[in-house]
Structures are given as C-alpha cells and as structure tokens.
Amino acid sequence: MIEKGTDNVSVELRQQLGLLTDRSTEDFWVRIHKRAMAGWKFGLSESFFRKTLYVAGTFVLVILIAIFLSLVVASIPAIRHFGVGFLFGTTWDPVRGEFGALPFVMGTLFVSLLALAISTVFSLSISIFLGEYFRGGVISAFITSVIELLAGIPSVIYGFCGLFLLVPVVRALEIKLNVAPYGVGILTSSLVLAVMIIPYSASIGREVISLVPSDLKEAAFSLGATRFEVVRKVVLPYARSGIFAGILLSLGRALGETMAVTMVIGNSNFIPKGIFSPANTLASVIANEFTEATGRLYLSSLVELGLVLFMVTTVINIFGKVIIGRMGMEDK
Amino acid sequence: MKELAIRRRIIADKSFKTIVVLLSFASILPMFFILFFIISKGISVVDWTFLTHLPKPVGEIGGGISNAIIGTLMLIAVSIIFSVPVGVFAGVFLCEYRKGSFAYFVKLAIETLQGIPSIVIGIVAYVWVVLPMGSFSGLSGGVALALMMLPVIITATEETLKLIPDSLREASLALGVSYPRTILKVVLPAGLSGILTGILLSVARVTGETAPLLFTAFGSPFMNFNILKPINTLPLMIFNYATSPYTEWHTLAWGASFVLVVFVLGLNLFTKVVTRKWKVQF
Amino acid sequence: MESAVLKIENFSAFFGENQVLKEINLSIPQNRITAIMGPSGCGKTTLIRCVNRMHELIPDARVSGKIFLDHEDIYATDPIIVRRQIGMVFQKPNPFPMMSIYDNVIAGYNLNGVKLTKGEKEKIVEESLKRAALWDEVNESLHRRGTFLSGGQQQRLCIARALAMRPAVLLLDEPTSALDPKATSHIEELIMQLKDTVSIILVTHNMAQAARVSDFTAFVYLGELVEFGPSGRMFTAPKNKRTEEYLSGKFG
Numbered sequence: 001m002i003e004k005g006t007d008n009v010s011v012e013l014r015q016q017l018g019l020l021t022d023r024s025t026e027d028f029w030v031r032i033h034k035r036a037m038a039g040w041k042f043g044l045s046e047s048f049f050r051k052t053l054y055v056a057g058t059f060v061l062v063i064l065i066a067i068f069l070s071l072v073v074a075s076i077p078a079i080r081h082f083g084v085g086f087l088f089g090t091t092w093d094p095v096r097g098e099f100g101a102l103p104f105v106m107g108t109l110f111v112s113l114l115a116l117a118i119s120t121v122f123s124l125s126i127s128i129f130l131g132e133y134f135r136g137g138v139i140s141a142f143i144t145s146v147i148e149l150l151a152g153i154p155s156v157i158y159g160f161c162g163l164f165l166l167v168p169v170v171r172a173l174e175i176k177l178n179v180a181p182y183g184v185g186i187l188t189s190s191l192v193l194a195v196m197i198i199p200y201s202a203s204i205g206r207e208v209i210s211l212v213p214s215d216l217k218e219a220a221f222s223l224g225a226t227r228f229e230v231v232r233k234v235v236l237p238y239a240r241s242g243i244f245a246g247i248l249l250s251l252g253r254a255l256g257e258t259m260a261v262t263m264v265i266g267n268s269n270f271i272p273k274g275i276f277s278p279a280n281t282l283a284s285v286i287a288n289e290f291t292e293a294t295g296r297l298y299l300s301s302l303v304e305l306g307l308v309l310f311m312v313t314t315v316i317n318i319f320g321k322v323i324i325g326r327m328g329m330e331d332k
Numbered sequence: 333m334k335e336l337a338i339r340r341r342i343i344a345d346k347s348f349k350t351i352v353v354l355l356s357f358a359s360i361l362p363m364f365f366i367l368f369f370i371i372s373k374g375i376s377v378v379d380w381t382f383l384t385h386l387p388k389p390v391g392e393i394g395g396g397i398s399n400a401i402i403g404t405l406m407l408i409a410v411s412i413i414f415s416v417p418v419g420v421f422a423g424v425f426l427c428e429y430r431k432g433s434f435a436y437f438v439k440l441a442i443e444t445l446q447g448i449p450s451i452v453i454g455i456v457a458y459v460w461v462v463l464p465m466g467s468f469s470g471l472s473g474g475v476a477l478a479l480m481m482l483p484v485i486i487t488a489t490e491e492t493l494k495l496i497p498d499s500l501r502e503a504s505l506a507l508g509v510s511y512p513r514t515i516l517k518v519v520l521p522a523g524l525s526g527i528l529t530g531i532l533l534s535v536a537r538v539t540g541e542t543a544p545l546l547f548t549a550f551g552s553p554f555m556n557f558n559i560l561k562p563i564n565t566l567p568l569m570i571f572n573y574a575t576s577p578y579t580e581w582h583t584l585a586w587g588a589s590f591v592l593v594v595f596v597l598g599l600n601l602f603t604k605v606v607t608r609k610w611k612v613q614f
Numbered sequence: 615m616e617s618a619v620l621k622i623e624n625f626s627a628f629f630g631e632n633q634v635l636k637e638i639n640l641s642i643p644q645n646r647i648t649a650i651m652g653p654s655g656c657g658k659t660t661l662i663r664c665v666n667r668m669h670e671l672i673p674d675a676r677v678s679g680k681i682f683l684d685h686e687d688i689y690a691t692d693p694i695i696v697r698r699q700i701g702m703v704f705q706k707p708n709p710f711p712m713m714s715i716y717d718n719v720i721a722g723y724n725l726n727g728v729k730l731t732k733g734e735k736e737k738i739v740e741e742s743l744k745r746a747a748l749w750d751e752v753n754e755s756l757h758r759r760g761t762f763l764s765g766g767q768q769q770r771l772c773i774a775r776a777l778a779m780r781p782a783v784l785l786l787d788e789p790t791s792a793l794d795p796k797a798t799s800h801i802e803e804l805i806m807q808l809k810d811t812v813s814i815i816l817v818t819h820n821m822a823q824a825a826r827v828s829d830f831t832a833f834v835y836l837g838e839l840v841e842f843g844p845s846g847r848m849f850t851a852p853k854n855k856r857t858e859e860y861l862s863g864k865f866g
Contacts, residue, residue, distance in 0.1 A: 025741070029780050032738065035728055049512035053428060056421035057438045060486065063479070064441040067448070070459045125355035133349065146360040152600050153366060154540025156567045157589055160574045161366050164582075195362045202359075226345035256449025258543040259567075263575060283451045283543070290455075290547045306455040310448060317447035318440075499708040503772070506668060507722040507779065508698030517725050521712050612711045613761070 075304035099301035107279035115193035127205025151199035159263030184266035201246035208242025248320035374590025410474030423489025446483035454544035470563035473549030481534035488530020525610035542567035625679030649828035701776030707768035746774035766797025
C-alpha cells in the first residue's frame with residue numbers, strides 16, 4: 001500500500017495516507033500495546049525462579065550427603081559390634097552371627113585386579129588402534145560403534161551369557177587341569193568383567209592418545225623412528241596419566257559391578273584360595289543375601305559392606321577424575 | 333650390521349601393528365557372540381503369547397513375560413517423574429551459576445553420585461523407602477533408578493545449555509521477556525535435543541539395571557499395576573529365571589533377554605536419530 | 615527545537631571499578647535517526663545497553679545519573695517494561711532458531727504470555743514484516759523456520775520482531791557490520807523509512823554510514839560525549855578538535 005518513491009514525494013504521501021487510513025491501525029496498536037504492558041504482572045517472579053534453581057542445586061548436594069549418612073547410620077549396629085576388625089574378619093557365618101568382610105574384600109580384589117589386567121591389554125590395543133592407526137573412516141566408526149554397544153548391554157545379560165557360554169568352557173578347562181570343576185569362580189568372573197570394562201578405559205585411552213601433539217610425533221618420525229617406536233617412546237609416555245586415569249575409572253566400574261559377577265562367581269563366603277575358587281565380592285554377597293538377611297546385625301553388616309564399597313569406589317573415581325581434569329588443563 | 337638392525341625394527345613395527353589390530357578385533361568378538369546367542373536362542377521363544385501372557389508356574393510349559401514388560405515400563409515412568417524435573421533444573425542451575433563456588437561442590441556431588449555402584453543405590457532406596465513402607469514396592473525401585481538417572485540428566489542439561497550462545501538470551505531479554513520466561517521458553521527449548529538425549533540415554537541405562545531392584549522392586553510372578561507393591565521387570569526376571577534350576581525357565585530367560593537387548597539397543601539407536609533431527613544449529 | 619524522546623542526564627556507567635561512561639548529557643530527538651559513533655571501546659555500545667537496561671545484566675555493573683523516556687525515569691521503572699518500550703537489534707542477527715518466521719515476529723507477545731486472537735497476531739506479523747521490508751520475500755513461508763534466510767533477511771526479521779512491540783525507541787547496535795554491502799544498503803534504506811513511527815539510535819563505527827543515514831550524530835570518545843549535533847554539520851564542520859581528528863582518521 002505504501003510505496004517507496006523518491007524521498008520527498010513518499011514522505012508526503014505517507015503522511016497523507018497515515019492520517020487518512022491508519023487511524024484504525026493506530027487504535028489497534030494502542031490497544032495491543034496496552035495489553036502488552038499490562039500482561040507482565042502475572043507470571044513467575046525472577047527471584048522466586050532463581051531460588052528454585054538454587055534449591056535444585058542444593059537438593060543434589062543434600063541427596064549425596066543423605067546417601068552417605070543413610071549408609072553410615074544403617075551400618076552402626078555392625079560397626080559398634082565388630083569395630084574395625086570387621087574388615088579383617090575371615091569368617092562370614094550368618095548362622096553363628098559372625099560377620100567378617102575379608103573373604104569379600106579379597107574376592108573383590110582378586111576379581112577386579114585380574115579383570116583389569118586382562119582388559120587393559122585389549123583396551124590399550126583399542127586405544128592405540130583408534131587413536132593412532134585408524135583415527136577416522138569406516139573401520140574406526142565400526143569399532144567405535146561396537147565398543148559403544150558393548151557398554152550398553154545390561155549386566156544381567158553378560159551374566160546370563162557368561163553362565164551358559166563361558167562356564168562350560170571353564171569347567172572343561174578345569175577338568176583338563178584336574179581341579180574341581182566348578183565352572184564358576186574367580187577366573188570366570190574376571191573374564192566376564194574384563195569384557196564389560198573394556199569400553200571405559202578404551203574410550204578415555206583413545207582420547208588421550210589422539211590428543212598427543214602431532215609435532216612431537218613428527219619430530220620422532222623425521223629421525224627415522226618406526227610407528228611402533230614412536231608409539232612406545234613418544235605417544236604412550238605423553239598419554240601416560242590419561243591412560244592411567246582410564247584404568248582407574250575402569251577399576252571403579254569393576255569394583256561396583258554386581259549382576260554379571262554374581263551369576264558366575266559361585267557364591268562362596270570363604271576366602272578364595274586360587275583362581276578357580278568360587279568366591280563372593282562385596283557386591284555379589286549383598287546381592288545374594290540381602291533379601292534373606294534376618295536380624296539387625298546381619299542386615300547391618302551387609303549395609304556396612306555397601307558402605308565400604310561406596311567409599312572405595314568414590315575415592316578411586318574422584319582420583320581418576322582429578323587426573324583427567326589436570327590433564328585437560330595441561331593440554332591447554 | 334646396520335641393515336639387520338633396521339630390518340629387525342621394521343619387523344617389530346609390523347608385528348606390533350598386527351598385534352594391535354588382532355587384539356582390537358578380538359575385543360569386539362564377545363559382542364558378536366553375545367548377540368548371536370541371544371538372537372538364536374531367544375528369537376524362537378518370542379511370539380505374541382510370550383509378550384502378552386504371564387509366566388506359568390514351574391513345570392508348566394509356556395507362559396510369558398507380560399508382567400515384566402509392564403513392570404519395566406512402569407518403573408521407567410516413575411523414575412522419569414522423579415528424576416527429570418529435578419535433573420533439568422539442577423542442570424539449569426549449574427549453567428546459570430557456573431561461576432560460583434557452590435556450583436563446584438554440586439558438580440562434585442554429581443560426579444560422586446554417578447560413580448556409586450548400583451547395588452549401593454539399592455541399599456539406599458531400601459533404607460529410604462522399603463523400611464518405612466514395610467514392604468517392597470515399585471516406588472522404591474523407581475527411587476533407586478531415579479538416583480541413577482539424575483547425574484546423566486543433569487550433566488546433559490548443563491552441557492547442552494552451556495553451548496547455547498548468550499545472543500539468544502539477549503534477544504529474548506531485549507524484548508522485555510522476564511528471566512524465568514527466557515530460560516523456560518527460549519533457552520530450554522533451544523537445548524531440547526541435548527536434554528532429551530540425556531534423558532533417553534539414562535533410560536536406556538536403567539532399563540537394564542537389576543542390582544538396585546533386587547531388594548526394592550523385588551520382582552513378582554503376578555501382573556501388578558500398583559506402584560506400592562512389588563513389581564517385576566525384564567532384568568529381574570532374567571536374573572531369577574537364569575539362575576533357577578528349571579530349563580523351561582532358562583528358555584523364557586533367553587526370550588526375555590532378546591526382548592531386553594532389542595529394547596535397549598533400539599533405544600540407543602533412537603536416541604541418535606532424535607538428537608540429529610532435533611538439533612538446533614547456531 | 616526538536617522534541618526529545620530520550621533525555622540522558624549526567625549518566626555514568628561502571629564495570630566494577632572501571633568507569634566506562636562519564637557524565638553523559640544527551641537528548642535524543644524524536645522521530646529522527648541519531649547515530650552514536652566513536653572508536654572501538656569508547657562506550658557507545660555500553661551507552662545504548664544502558665538505555666534498555668541490558669547493561670545491568672552483567673554482574674558488577676553499576677550506573678549513576680538518569681535517563682528519561684518521555685519524562686519517565688527508566689531506572690525507576692521495572693526493566694521489563696522499559697525493554698518493551700525500547701527495542702534492540704544486535705550486531706549479529708539473532709532470530710530464535712527453533713521458531714518459525716511468524717513466531718519470531720510475534721515472539722515479544724508470545725513469550726510474555728500476552729493473549730492475542732489469531733487475527734490480531736496475523737495483523738501484527740504482516741504489518742511488522744512490511745515495515746521491515748521483508749513481507750514480500752517471506753509471506754509464502756511464514757511458518758518455516760528462519761534458518762534459510764540470508765544474513766540481511768535475518769537482520770530484517772530481527773527488526774520486524776523489535777518493531778512488532780511498537781517501541782518508542784529502536785536501538786540498533788552496529789546492525790550491518792556482519793552483513794555484505796548489498797544487505798547493508800537495504801537495511802540503511804529501511805532504517806531511513808522507519809523514523810516516521812519510531813525514534814532510532816544507531817551505533818556504528820562506520821563513519822560513512824553515520825553520514826549517509828543519520829539526522830544527528832553524537833561522537834563518544836573514551837566514555838565522554840565529545841560532540842553532538844546535526845549530522846550534516848558534524849561531518850563537514852565539526853566544532854571539537856577531537857571529533858575532527860577522529861573523522862580524519864587520526865585515531866580509531
């Protein structure tokens with residue numbers, strides 16, 4: 001309706017048109033404007049909203065503290081009864097009311113460390129594979145996707161497959177080696193656990209290895225070093241702390257892993273004697289016995305095992321994250 | 333002399349690469365084994381009856397996993413209700429107040445929460461809900477799962493919102509829109525894809541969880557729509573049936589495993605699609 | 615004498631201890647285009663951000679002095695009300711990426727929860743897009759997201775969005791510095807057409823643009839208002855020596 005003409009003409013035209021035809025438009029706008037100005041009173045006040053945000057943040061903090069306190073308070077009967085000796089007690093006998101955690105501490109250590117040792121070989125290979133040799137492309141995407149899928153498979157499925165696929169194999173091995181053919185036990189659990197924790201250290205390892213500055217590597221290459229030598233002498237030392245952090249995080253994960261281990265560890269409350277012994281970890285004994293725990297002391301002892309597990313995994317995870325955090329800052 | 337040394341180094345280099353490649357492919361083998369077995373043993377079990385019928389008592393052939401499927405969905409719903417509002421708001425908090433020292437402690441709490449073993453979360457939910465209630469319930473299971481979902485949702489929300497440029501906020505504020513409305517109607521919608529990803533990924537994670545439900549939701553052979561009673565879920569059922577001595581139940585467990593794996597992997601895939609489709613570019 | 619829509623009196627602005635604006639006294643004439651120019655960092659952006667109270671969003675920001683919009687002290691009013699009467703267009707076009715073109719224009723009302731009928735909304739959108747010289751180009755794709763628009767079109771969308779609120783004053787913070795020359799000249803034409811219904815303050819570091827487009831120019835240097843006057847005179851016969859030096863490129 002309003003045309004752009006040469007400046008003078010259009011201004012006049014506009015003024016005329018404005019006066020003649022736009023009165024209803026002006027009224028319209030005045031009405032709308034009034035409504036726009038009035039509308040603001042109803043609605044969230046800023047200070048209330050900001051307080052809600054603070055409440056949400058505080059709530060998270062409160063939850064964590066409440067978790068810790070709940071575990072402590074529920075463990076008190078056991079703590080009071082057994083004291084620090086709980087951790088070193090060798091007997092776990094619900095019938096006699098004797099609860100010592102050592103069999104499970106040892107079981108946990110055996111299984112986790114063995115799983116860690118086995119998985120590190122593979123996860124390190126994957127880290128080097130993806131971080132150094134095949135950094136992009138189809139193969140890299142394929143391996144990465146499969147690793148992600150591995151991490152997404154529920155623990156109980158690992159346990160189920162371990163129970164029906166791996167246990168017969170281990171049993172056959174035990175028969176060959178003339179040991180008691182349980183099939184279940186520390187070795188089986190470690191193998192299943194090793195597969196489960198590979199994705200964690202692999203992804204962190206891959207990140208730190210791919211972040212090694214290329215000029216460092218190029219310097220070594222230009223001196224005639226082979227790929228293997230560059231990896232061994234430049235890449236791995238540089239990425240050392242990141243790889244270590246990844247291993248720590250895997251360890252934290254391994255310590256807390258419950259279902260798969262519970263299904264193939266053999267559920268024995270005695271200190272494991274060897275790699276083929278059935279055993280229990282802190283997590284698996286809780287899983288096995290919690291619903292059948294009768295009596296305050298029994299339940300409280302199980303909770304105390306949970307408290308120990310909580311503290312150990314927290315320390316290891318925080319330690320690992322601190323190392324990663326520090327690495328990130330160093331790179332900048 | 334030198335030639336020999338060099339040849340040795342070259343051999344070492346090639347062997348190393350071969351070993352790395354072999355070990356890497358070996359690592360992913362278990363994945364294929366697992367998928368192969370689950371599919372081969374499970375797919376024949378799964379049919380319409382299987383999905384819609386209740387499990388039969390021991391000794392009887394047939395039966396299904398309908399109560400486990402319903403229970404799983406119910407628990408997912410409960411844990412979403414508990415974890416999403418708090419989680420998203422806490423994520424907004426961490427983004428808006430990221431410069432404060434309080435935020436540092438909240439982040440520390442979240443990282444600690446994320447590392448807590450799921451069985452310990454189960455103990456906590458037992459103490460918080462089962463003991464006062466006097467019985468196992470889907471509610472306590474939902475609380476446990478919500479605790480596990482929180483860190484993922486909070487972190488996803490925080491990271492997504494941090495990526496949203498200030499210019500978006502300024503555009504809204506300059507129009508006279510209040511701060512709460514700016515966050516709720518401009519910033520959060522802009523970050524929807526990332527937040528949704530966090531929620532979906534955490535759901536995928538807790539769907540497969542068994543440990544925290546062992547003594548909270550507990551499991552049940554019956555169909556149950558009451559959240560205040562024990563409830564069955566797919567992982568619980570798999571655990572109970574796999575570790576039982578009955579071969580009919582083992583068969584059911586393979587079928588249930590198939591359903592669970594399809595659901596979890598499908599959800600992961602769905603999440604990737606959603607993220608890409610809804611992502612807002614700046 | 616031009617009537618003033620905005621009166622800035624003894625106005626200073628601080629970032630913590632750092633004083634960024636020093637006792638500015640300025641009257642912005644109504645229905646005219648006032649350019650604020652000066653070298654980078656001289657405080658011109660801070661000045662207009664104080665006018666719509668966006669400056670106070672920064673922690674540690676502080677002001678003293680008064681600004682009157684049509685005799686109302688804007689620092690005594692709710693900032694939200696102030697911002698609905700003073701619109702702002704930013705250097706980099708920032709349409710809401712999740713909203714359609716239609717929703718972008720009407721965003722000021724939608725986001726504030728102002729109830730409008732569909733007819734009213736459509737009228738506002740059409741008028742605002744016409745005034746922003748964007749209607750012809752987008753009226754067939756109003757309900758698509760604005761991401762396919764060029765930089766210049768996006769900026770005009772932002773102008774339409776601001777105009778939809780019918781502000782008394784429109785603040786333009788270097789609106790063309792992120793655009794190519796063709797888009798720039800479109801927007802400059804547009805700005806000149808707009809002054810009939812809205813008073814415009816244009817911050818620019820581009821002297822030629824200020825000379826082309828504005829009726830009045832204020833020269834700000836190191837937080838001080840050095841000179842203010844009709845653009846024609848400012849650019850040909852500046853009264854202040856520093857203005858002259860800036861115009862001849864001795865600094866900035």
